[in-house]
Amino acid sequence: MTKIKWGILGAARVNERLMPAIVQSDTGELIAIGSRRKGAAKECLLKYLPEYEDKVSCFDGFNQIINHKNIDAIYIANTHDQHFKTIAQCLKHNKHVLSEKPITVNAKQLQSLTKLAKQQNCFLMEGVWMRFLPAIVKLQQLLSEGVIGNVHSVNANFSLPGSFADTHRLMNPVTAGGALLDLGIYPISIADVVFNKAPEHIKSFVHKSTTGIDERSTALIDYGNGQFASLASALQQNGPTEACINGELGYIRIPQFVGAQSIELHISGQDPKYFEYNFSDDENFKFEIAHVTQCILQKQTQSSVLPLSTSLRVMNIMDTLRAQWQLQYSNAVESAELTN
Numbered sequence: 001m002t003k004i005k006w007g008i009l010g011a012a013r014v015n016e017r018l019m020p021a022i023v024q025s026d027t028g029e030l031i032a033i034g035s036r037r038k039g040a041a042k043e044c045l046l047k048y049l050p051e052y053e054d055k056v057s058c059f060d061g062f063n064q065i066i067n068h069k070n071i072d073a074i075y076i077a078n079t080h081d082q083h084f085k086t087i088a089q090c091l092k093h094n095k096h097v098l099s100e101k102p103i104t105v106n107a108k109q110l111q112s113l114t115k116l117a118k119q120q121n122c123f124l125m126e127g128v129w130m131r132f133l134p135a136i137v138k139l140q141q142l143l144s145e146g147v148i149g150n151v152h153s154v155n156a157n158f159s160l161p162g163s164f165a166d167t168h169r170l171m172n173p174v175t176a177g178g179a180l181l182d183l184g185i186y187p188i189s190i191a192d193v194v195f196n197k198a199p200e201h202i203k204s205f206v207h208k209s210t211t212g213i214d215e216r217s218t219a220l221i222d223y224g225n226g227q228f229a230s231l232a233s234a235l236q237q238n239g240p241t242e243a244c245i246n247g248e249l250g251y252i253r254i255p256q257f258v259g260a261q262s263i264e265l266h267i268s269g270q271d272p273k274y275f276e277y278n279f280s281d282d283e284n285f286k287f288e289i290a291h292v293t294q295c296i297l298q299k300q301t302q303s304s305v306l307p308l309s310t311s312l313r314v315m316n317i318m319d320t321l322r323a324q325w326q327l328q329y330s331n332a333v334e335s336a337e338l339t340n
Helices: 015-023 040-048 080-092 107-120 134-144 179-195 286-297 308-325
Strands: 004-009 028-035 057-060 073-076 096-100 124-127 151-160 201-208 214-224 227-235 242-247 250-255 262-267 273-276
Touching: 004 015, 004 286, 015 028, 015 040, 015 286, 028 040, 040 057, 073 080, 073 286, 080 096, 080 107, 096 286, 107 124, 107 308, 124 286, 124 308, 134 179, 134 250, 134 262, 151 179, 179 214, 179 227, 179 242, 179 308, 201 308, 214 308
Parallel strands: 004 028, 004 073, 028 057, 073 096, 096 124, 151 227
Antiparallel strands: 151 242, 201 214, 214 227, 242 250, 250 262, 262 273
16 A cells, blocks of 8 residues: 655654654654754654654754655644744645644734645645544534534633743743643634634633733634634643533533543433543544545545635634734744745
8 A cells, every 4th residue: 555654843742642643554654753953853753653763764954854755744843933934845845744733823824825735736734633533523423413402502621731931832922832822722623613614703811921922711702693612721720621512402521622532422311422432642643644644645635624724714713812812923923924
């Protein structure tokens, strides 16, 4: 079977789950990893996939991978502020791209990359792995069958406990930090999975850190026809990562919805039903990688599950929230200009 040969740009922690998904895939093969920090790519490989030390090339930099003649697709795993420029460079070198979320920091950047990917006839997708999990697929099936009747509301929260230094990428505006782009995209995405349309009105509340990024926020989103979402994300806060979809006949609860392995179906007057989809930590990304490699092998330039128009819809919501909070990054980070 033909395999898609992958390169990874960035020695991020996401590689702990990403690299096993690629090497265990029937349709993917990991060729190389690169990092701009000297020695980091090798450190990453030895930490997360030591048995592949002699099989995967490691580079101090990105150009060797972007120009690598044997690499078909590249996963973007560097910081948010660098996604736009790095993706553009990959597309210009005719590489298919799967980017860690958020694919860009604003809608204008995504629109520019969408045009570029079309011009280059390259596949481009945002890596929101949650959308490809069997539990989320089951959620969509249950909703399409109308098991809870008309859906009235969605409640979802994603908080990250612990303390982060001001220089940490999550707290740093230079790296497009903040809870929204890193965590808040997931509650927004689960609401998007449920309603599958753009909202009509958005109201929100935010608490900013001393560095100026959004440390925690709550958004109230009106999707029209009496359908609402209450979505929250926070850094340096404890809280349950869960989503609840509420309907006229019952509700669906998804514990740990970001990496969902189960769904609870509660219908009034009936015993609850539980659907389990267990997988190990090193299998988290396998569903997404399997989908992307099939798309590329079938010469598709966008995903049917997560097309760029859907990513744009979510990005527009995040742009609206940041505008309400008067949270804008530097011109260099926000720029949507493609350079030669």
